Amino acid sequence: GAVVSQHPSRVxxxxxxxxxxxxxxxDFQATTMFWYxxxxxxxxxxxxxxxxxxxxxxxxxxxxxxxxxxxxxLTLSTLTVTSAHPEDSSFYICSARDPRARxxxxxxxxxxxxxxxxx
Amino acid sequence: LAKTTQPISMDSYEGQEVNITCSHNNIATNxxxxxxxxxxxxxPRFIIQGYKTKVTNExxxxxxxxxxxxxxxxxxxxxxxxxxxxxCLVGFTGxxxxxxxxxxxxxxxxx
Numbered sequence: 027g028a029v030v031s032q033h034p035s036r037v038x039x040x041x042x043x044x045x046x047x048x049x050x051x052x053d054f055q056a057t058t059m060f061w062y063x064x065x066x067x068x069x070x071x072x073x074x075x076x077x078x079x080x081x082x083x084x085x086x087x088x089x090x091x092x093x094x095x096x097x098x099x100l101t102l103s104t105l106t107v108t109s110a111h112p113e114d115s116s117f118y119i120c121s122a123r124d125p126r127a128r129x130x131x132x133x134x135x136x137x138x139x140x141x142x143x144x145x
Numbered sequence: 146l147a148k149t150t151q152p153i154s155m156d157s158y159e160g161q162e163v164n165i166t167c168s169h170n171n172i173a174t175n176x177x178x179x180x181x182x183x184x185x186x187x188x189p190r191f192i193i194q195g196y197k198t199k200v201t202n203e204x205x206x207x208x209x210x211x212x213x214x215x216x217x218x219x220x221x222x223x224x225x226x227x228x229x230x231x232x233c234l235v236g237f238t239g240x241x242x243x244x245x246x247x248x249x250x251x252x253x254x255x256x
Contacts, residue, residue: 032189060243069232070189070246119188133179134244136188 027079029053030122032137039110040145047105049120055100056122060134061093064117075121085091110144117141149233149247156253163220165250167233170214175237178216183230183249192231193218220252221234228254 027064039045049059057078062070073094080104082095096104107114121136150168177196178228181189186221195207204221
């Protein structure tokens with residue numbers, strides 16, 4: 027099946043610094059990618075929809091200036107957590123739909139996730 | 146987006162069949178039902194997807210009644226490695242529409 031890869035898998039940073047997480051579709055082109063956030067023992071929460079060549083669409087309550095999303099190419103979307111604070115510590119997961127998949131179906135492929143710890 | 150309701154947790158033993166039911170009363174005509182599995186500190190992994198009746202693949206079966214207001218994921222002969230959180234998602238992602246996750250079901254398989 028299609029592969030989505032995230033990097034880094036783990037990152038520890040000091041409070042106030044910015045951290046960039048990359049999401050790549052390895053064997054397909056994704057015009058749309060999705061970014062999720064997951065706290066321990068909680069479900070995935072959709073943060074934003076990343077659209078290639080245009081601005082991301084953020085879910086209600088997600089600060090767009092805090093979580094910068096760039097989707098500059100058909101295989102790469104990046105999430106930058108700006109001026110990170112301890113409350114931003116979480117598991118961040120991206121996903122994308124393979125456009126070659128069966129038409130009108132919803133199978134999403136997820137990255138391995140990136141665990142951010144802000145000290 | 147159709148809201149889903151699943152049991153928070155289920156316990157089972159190795160070798161048993163596990164059935165996890167998901168309610169989605171306001172499912173739309175275009176919506177598909179998709180189940181994902183998630184292990185700790187990993188991204189979710191696709192298990193199975195269906196629109197109506199029954200779908201079976203190498204790892205699971207999905208039963209969907211005629212009214213499509215619920216669905217049941219069936220895992221035959223579970224093993225310890227099937228301990229995970231299982232999510233039922235309902236929606237249509239054609240064209241890049243988003244999918245949102247419900248609470249999921251924590252399945253714990255014991256010896």
